[in-house]
Amino acid sequence: MKRALVSVLILCLIASSILTVSSVAAQPSEKVPVIIGFKGVPNTAIVHASGGEIKYIYDYVPAIAASIPTQAIDALKNNPAIAYLESDIQAYALAQTLPWGVDRIDADLAWPSSSGAGIKVAIVDTGIDTGHEDLSVKGGATFVRGTRTYNDDNGHGTHCAGIAAAVNNDIGVVGVAPSASLYAVKVLNSQGSGFVSDIVKGIEWCITNQMQVVSMSFGSSSSSSALQDVCNKAYYSYNIILVAAAGNSGTADGTGDTVGYPAKYDSVIAVAATDQNDVRASWSSTGPAVELAAPGVSIFSTLPGSSYGTHSGTSMACPHVSGTVALMLAKASLTPAQVRSILQGTAVDLGSPGFDTSYGYGRIDAAKAVAQCAPSLTVSITNPTAGSTVSGTVPIRASLTNAAGSVSVTYAIDGGAQNAMGLVGDYYEAQWDTTVVADGPHTIAVTATEGTKTAQSSITVTVDNIPDTEKTMSVTVTTDKTTYSKNSFAYITVTVKDTLTDSPLAGAAVTVTVTDPSGRAASGSGTTNTDGIAQFKYRVGPQATTGTYNVEATASLAGYTPATGKTYFTVG
Amino acid sequence: MKTQISVKTQTSKSQYSVEEEVEISVTITNGGRSPVELIFTSAQRYDFIISKGEKEIWRWSNGKMFAMTIEQLILQPNETLTYTEKWKPTDATPGEYKATGVIMNQPPFEAPCTFIVDRS
Incomplete structure (x- = not known):
């Protein structure tokens, strides 16, 4: 400056x-x-x-x-x-724009159900501007020679990424699946072109890194066996949903097969472009491989440098579908065949009734597609509480969500045999007799099965049926003599031992009481030493009563039941 | 409008030795008095094709794919646009070759030129 x-x-x-x-x-x-x-x-x-x-x-x-x-x-x-x-226009931080394409496919109406949270969407393209204020890029890779990062050096990839998943905040734009996890796989260079060999590597990265949706806004009129093979591998072996731009080689009257590759491969969803009147763009490729249509004319989205702009092409239509797939996968576990079937069945039928080569099965409707996705069956154990201590007969209780038809619910202890649980009102229950297992930690696993859908939950509890018993002590009391004369001392020795092991117990609190023949008592207290011994001295006075003197010693020690020992001596 | 457009393809030399790299350029010129709008239906702006007789030997766009966005480019009066690529032949035999440069407008503009590959 x-x-x-x-x-x-x-x-x-x-x-x-x-x-x-x-x-x-x-x-x-x-x-x-x-x-x-x-x-x-x-x-x-x-x-x-x-x-x-x-x-x-x-x-x-x-x-x-x-x-x-x-x-x-x-x-x-x-x-x-x-x-x-x-x-030189003055740029204001305006409120967030809902681009017409995102609005047209009713993606915003799907968000209360799903915003694509956590679904991994790979934008295989020129990269994505990782510093963009309205995009959250989780990772990626570059396969373009001469580049070291997957940052966008062209703009195309950033634009496509924003259509699929621009963040829902109060700036910029919002994508179809604003909570999806975006990944940038850079296979196209700064001019927007890429080698098929690099694209194949990019798709392999998507497989290795467990991408769930792969968005390919590029093409060529020439097929590649290697690209077809890797697409087939991703789709059929790894259940990755592949979406591609159908191509921009369409004729004005919509005749001919002008769909390019990879869109044309069976394992890839080919997307045509429509305008604000839901009419096929004149340049949008046509042919039997066109599967769906989506907005692709004058699409406003993110551009590098926290900027925004408008582009047209089947490149723009493709990520509308990729984002919609992310919305669906976040709501329910679906196979790729189920995803395509739902998208086709819920699309707005344009052109000739039913399938046609311009619109495929129609222009996608994200809200209807998401509504068609049956959410996943889940089970949770409501009793006992995880980590609690149980004893006797315990009612195991479980609750289900999204159970549509008849469900079978069972429990198993420590991976053992399955036991049936019965429906009680709106939850499932079975009685578990904990006395058949040993005291200690055990796992309870509950499994719910509905047709081909299955859900499981497990917890660990501690079984405690056998009460802990206290140990016992023996208290032995001895005097140094059996008979004492008046005006002398009686030495009393108290020995405390563990009854089971016979070992001396140190630290026991000992109280000794000596009761004379007339009933007068004298007491003293001490603690046993490491030999388990505590010693006391009793004064036999010059006027002491003649007769039998009773000695009683009581010992107490933590972990032991208090114990008593007795003896007597005479004074003659 | 399109009649004011002219396209010319040329090679850096008229004669090359076997295995020598051939540099080819294609130039589009707006020879008219008004601007001309070029429309590209993908990121591919140009292409080059090398052929010998009836046989196509090399095409620049082989093995490449392009971003699927519509781009417009305005060519002002007297403005030219040139694209250049290199062909590295692997087993070119001596003889006369044709190089065709294509500007990928819808519809495309193309022009050929010839060059010789010599034994030396």
């Missing part, structure tokens, strides 16, 4: 000297902002001679932005040095 201003200053000084010499009349006139593109190096003298004021001289494009008197515009346009002259 600064550099441009400096250049302007310098050139203005030069230009002003030219102005004083020339006889251009300095009449007051309305000036309009324009951008002037030059065929060679920008010529500021031409701009000044026309009475214009230069705003910018660009650095990387041969153009000058200037304000030009309106009457000078025609002369400038005809100047042989000038490549183009266009209005």
Whole structure:
């Protein structure tokens, strides 16, 4: 910017000297902002001679932005040095545009059901502008010699990508399947042409990377065995849906077989182009291979540089179908044959009734096609809760979604035999006797089958039928003598051991109570050492009562049931 | 309108030795006083065909596919458009060859020229 201003200053000084010499009349006139593109190096003298004021001289494009008197515009346009002259329009961030094609096929009416979330759509083309504000490109590859990225160096691929999946936000445009996952497979160069060998590699990438829809807005009148083989492989062996532009070689009266390749291959859906009146574009190829038609005239979509523009061709019709397939696959698991059958059956029949070589089975209707897709059967286990602990007889309960007819629901424990579950109101139930399995983790798997459709869900629970028992202690109490005289000490030893293992227990809390013959009690507390022993001392006083003294020791330790030991001594 | 269009095909030389690369150009000129609109029905703007006698030896567009968009191009009065490609022959025998350049307008414009492949 600064550099441009400096250049302007310098050139203005030069230009002003030219102005004083020339006889251009300095009449007051309305000036309009324009951008002037030059065929060679920008010529500021031409701009000044026309009475214009230069705003910018660009650095990387041969153009000058200037304000030009309106009457000078025609002369400038005809100047042989000038490549183009266009209005400098003020660009506002407008609300999102719903392009007529997306609207015509009612894709927006399908979005409450499906917006193509997560379906992998490969745009096999010139690449996609990964930095575009209205596109989200998840990945891709380039197979064009001399390029290192799959960024779009032409514009065509970006335009097609936007038709299929431009993001639904508040800018730019919106695609047929705005939540689909876009991938750029660059096989066409900056001129829009590509070698068949690179295209074959590109389709192979789509297979390896598990693309679900492959959109091919290119063609040729010549067939290629290698391309046919890889298309057949993708479609028949990998269930990838292939969509291609039928071609732009149609005759005005719609006669002849002018469908190109790869559109013509049986494994590929050939798409013809229609206009805003639902009429075949005069150049749209015709023939028995045309399967469907979609909007392809004056289609507004994304262009590189977060820009937007209009293009026409069966190239534009093709991604309308690719996006619709993404909408369908996000709603239900369908085989490619089912996808084609639904698209054909729900298309708006144009031209001759039924199939014809101009429109195939008709112009696609995304809303009707998506509505025809039966969503997938699902099953979920509602009881017991995953990760919970269970015991005794447990009711296993499961709920289904999208079950249409008669369903068989069974459960199996740890991958064992299937057991039937019965319908109770609106859920399925079976009683599981957990006592037949050992305590510990077990998996419950519930399977629902309806015709050829099947769904499964599994959880893990912990079975705990056997209560944990506490361990037991033995408490042994001994005194150093059996008889004591008055005015002496009795030494009491308490030994605590594990009953099962006979090993001494350390850390047990021991309370010893000595009760004299008249019932007076004295207590003391201690903790057993590593030998399981706690020792106490009892004072036999000078006035001590003669008779039997009872000693009782109680031990308590975590994990053990409290235990007691007894002994006695006499004082004579 | 189309009568003001002229197409010319030429090779870089009139004579080449066997296995020498042949450079072919096709030029379209608007010889009239008004602009002419060219319409291309795909990204393919041109084609080149090399033939010897009745036999087609090489075609530039063989093994290629093109983006399927309609493009318009305006040719101003006196404006020309030239496309050039190279043919690398693998086993060309000496003799007279015909090179045809095609501008892929709908309908296409084409013009032939001849060149010699020499033993030396």
